[in-house]
Amino acid sequence: MAxxxxxxxGCIMERRKEQQMLYQHFASPxxxxxxxxxxxxxxxxxxxxxxxxxxxxxxxxxxxxxSLEGWVRRIMINQAINHLKSQKxxxxxxDPYIIGNQIAEEQPEEQAELRYQPDELMQMIQxxxxxxxxxxxxxxxxxxxxxxxxxxxxxxxxTSKSQLSRARSYLRRKLAEKKRV
Amino acid sequence: MSEEKLHQExxxxxxLFRRSLGEMRSEPSAGxxxxxxxxxxxxELSRFHFGNLPKATWxxxxxxxxxxxxxxxxxxxxxxxxxGQAHKRTVEARHASPKQxxxxGPADQRTxxxxxxxxxxxxxxxxxxxxxxxxxHQNTIPPxxxxxxxxTxxxxxNxxxxxGPADQRTVEARHASPKQxxxxGQADKRTxxxxxxxxxxxxxxxxxxxxxxxxxxxxTIPPxxDTTAPLPxxxxxxxxxxxxxxxxxxxxxxxxxxxSGSFKYNYSFDLGARYNIGRFYIQSGVGLMYSQDIGNYAxxxxxxxxxxxxxxxxxxxxxxxxxxxxxxxxxQVTVYDSVQHLTDNSTxxxxxxxxxxxxxxxxxxxxxxWRLSVEAGLFxxxxxxxDEPAPSYYISEGRVLEIERESPERNSQSLGLTGGISVxxxxxxxxxxxxxxxxxxxxxxxxxxxSRGDKQPFSIGLRAGIWYRMNFKNKTK
Numbered sequence: 001m002a003x004x005x006x007x008x009x010g011c012i013m014e015r016r017k018e019q020q021m022l023y024q025h026f027a028s029p030x031x032x033x034x035x036x037x038x039x040x041x042x043x044x045x046x047x048x049x050x051x052x053x054x055x056x057x058x059x060x061x062x063x064x065x066x067s068l069e070g071w072v073r074r075i076m077i078n079q080a081i082n083h084l085k086s087q088k089x090x091x092x093x094x095d096p097y098i099i100g101n102q103i104a105e106e107q108p109e110e111q112a113e114l115r116y117q118p119d120e121l122m123q124m125i126q127x128x129x130x131x132x133x134x135x136x137x138x139x140x141x142x143x144x145x146x147x148x149x150x151x152x153x154x155x156x157x158x159t160s161k162s163q164l165s166r167a168r169s170y171l172r173r174k175l176a177e178k179k180r181v
Numbered sequence: 182m183s184e185e186k187l188h189q190e191x192x193x194x195x196x197l198f199r200r201s202l203g204e205m206r207s208e209p210s211a212g213x214x215x216x217x218x219x220x221x222x223x224x225e226l227s228r229f230h231f232g233n234l235p236k237a238t239w240x241x242x243x244x245x246x247x248x249x250x251x252x253x254x255x256x257x258x259x260x261x262x263x264x265g266q267a268h269k270r271t272v273e274a275r276h277a278s279p280k281q282x283x284x285x286g287p288a289d290q291r292t293x294x295x296x297x298x299x300x301x302x303x304x305x306x307x308x309x310x311x312x313x314x315x316x317x318h319q320n321t322i323p324p325x326x327x328x329x330x331x332x333t334x335x336x337x338x339n340x341x342x343x344x345g346p347a348d349q350r351t352v353e354a355r356h357a358s359p360k361q362x363x364x365x366g367q368a369d370k371r372t373x374x375x376x377x378x379x380x381x382x383x384x385x386x387x388x389x390x391x392x393x394x395x396x397x398x399x400x401t402i403p404p405x406x407d408t409t410a411p412l413p414x415x416x417x418x419x420x421x422x423x424x425x426x427x428x429x430x431x432x433x434x435x436x437x438x439x440x441s442g443s444f445k446y447n448y449s450f451d452l453g454a455r456y457n458i459g460r461f462y463i464q465s466g467v468g469l470m471y472s473q474d475i476g477n478y479a480x481x482x483x484x485x486x487x488x489x490x491x492x493x494x495x496x497x498x499x500x501x502x503x504x505x506x507x508x509x510x511x512x513q514v515t516v517y518d519s520v521q522h523l524t525d526n527s528t529x530x531x532x533x534x535x536x537x538x539x540x541x542x543x544x545x546x547x548x549x550x551w552r553l554s555v556e557a558g559l560f561x562x563x564x565x566x567x568d569e570p571a572p573s574y575y576i577s578e579g580r581v582l583e584i585e586r587e588s589p590e591r592n593s594q595s596l597g598l599t600g601g602i603s604v605x606x607x608x609x610x611x612x613x614x615x616x617x618x619x620x621x622x623x624x625x626x627x628x629x630x631x632s633r634g635d636k637q638p639f640s641i642g643l644r645a646g647i648w649y650r651m652n653f654k655n656k657t658k
């Protein structure tokens with residue numbers, strides 16, 4: 001659903017009514033986005049709050065020829081990453097206990113995927129180590145390439161690839177555990 | 182498992198999550214918008230900056246303050262009680278010729294109406310000897326209320342006497358159409374009207390000494406009783422000259438235009454002294470201000486990104502058992518391949534300043550029990566002590582490259598403008614409480630390496646304290 005340009009104009013003029021309308025328009029999808037980067041809902045709401053404050057402060061810089069949703073999304077992602085960095089959670093180092101090849105045989109069947117509820121999958125992502133989580137989110141949901149991820153996080157492409165691989169392995173293991181249950 | 186199949190499995194996994202969570206929506210709690218709203222409000226408030234005001238404002242504001250002060254001073258003169266300028270009464274008695282004006286003196290002036298003495302007023306008293314000895318018809322008002330010699334005048338149906346709580350008396354007597362109106366009250370402002378005594382046949386008014394206004398051309402004017410009205414027990418009137426000394430505490434909210442958009446708290450303790458001259462005062466003192474900042478640091482470090490390690494030969498020796506065979510001593514070197522950044526904002530910087538203010542004030546309202554004043558002036562701050570702890574961080578594996586301080590340095594000295602509206606409540610003979618909303622604007626920078634708004638913040642505070650008054654003269658009780 002497209003947003004009325006008058007709302008954007010109102011936000012640029014710092015009118016609270018339009019700001020609230022913009023918030024209501026994007027709050028739900030952006031909270032889901034934030035939850036994928038955070039450990040729990042409460043933390044995600046903090047990121048959402050800071051993200052919207054940044055949006056309202058910077059909205060005058062938004063070029064209306066582009067997609068507002070893309071712009072809002074981008075700010076939320078950056079806010080989430082900055083949050084992880086500020087909380088000293090974003091260590092993109094190796095986890096020696098997760099080796100993708102070791103659990104290759106535990107990959108779930110395609111039919112079994114249907115049994116997973118979105119909340120369960122969300123929880124699995126939230127339980128990922130922060131480094132895996134960020135790379136997985138950027139790659140899978142935002143469609144970033146490893147090069148773009150490397151630039152965003154100031155890491156090497158190889159690191160991005162290895163983090164993604166470990167994230168997938170971790171998730172496969174979690175899916176397999178769920179399946180067994 | 183072949184690489185292609187592994188790739189397909191990866192795609193399938195990605196698609197599972199993308200499909201399930203890509204369009205997911207979660208409704209945030211209501212408190213999120215409230216917090217956003219509150220933060221935006223603070224941000225808007227903090228963007229207010231004196232530097233943004235038009236230049237004309239800097240002339241308009243002081244002019245408005247001065248004009249308002251003057252207007253209030255004269256407007257409130259007759260309704261407030263202060264020594265040195267109690268009552269003003271002017272008596273104008275217009276004769277056919279010459280014009281006579283009688284003024285009761287600086288401490289007691291009354292205004293009466295105009296009296297046409299060209300024709301005598303029946304029943305009125307002739308001028309007393311005091312009239313004749315005063316070259317400009319100005320008389321010193323005796324301290325006691327004199328009985329008016331003319332308290333009994335012949336009755337007249339055209340005479341109206343009105344008494345009430347107000348303090349005006351108007352007497353009009355026109356001989357063409359005899360009429361006299363007297364309005365009397367308790368307070369101390371009296372105005373009489375015009376009297377055409379030549380045509381007034383008879384005016385009868387019975388007036389008590391206290392209630393009676395000296396009509397028109399009467400030169401004997403009783404003093405105001407307000408200056409000697411009893412005050413509540415133990416309360417002293419304002420004095421022409423006195424010195425106040427007080428201890429105060431002031432929490433301040435300091436607003437920064439740029440940066441976080443929030444405010445910080447400062448706390449000040451001060452010993453103040455005021456020298457009062459009438460309604461004006463000059464204030465100074467010495468204060469100790471406590472200020473706190475969050476120490477922001479950006480830490481850049483090289484992290485171990487599972488790239489691995491290698492061994493480097495540290496030194497070697499020839500195996501004594503096998504001549505010509507070297508024995509290598511190596512050490513492990515970790516490979517760092519990416520720069521990471523941490524931000525640390527866990528430390529708190531504390532600063533102590535000595536503050537020296539110099540302000541001038543004016544008491545707009547000067548009641549025996551409470552007073553309201555406006556004041557403005559300068560203050561000087563001097564940084565005497567600071568504590569800035571080193572950043573606190575933890576890096577599991579890595580090597581610190583650089584620690585950059587993001588919180589600005591504090592300057593050692595600063596100058597600012599201050600203003601406030603103080604309310605004083607006299608709760609004992611010489612003691613009063615002071616509550617004063619204050620505002621400060623830092624003209625000189627207090628911080629370095631930051632934007633203009635951070636350099637020159639403004640603060641809003643509430644000064645509260647207990648004061649002691651030492652009177653020098655004109656003490657009345």
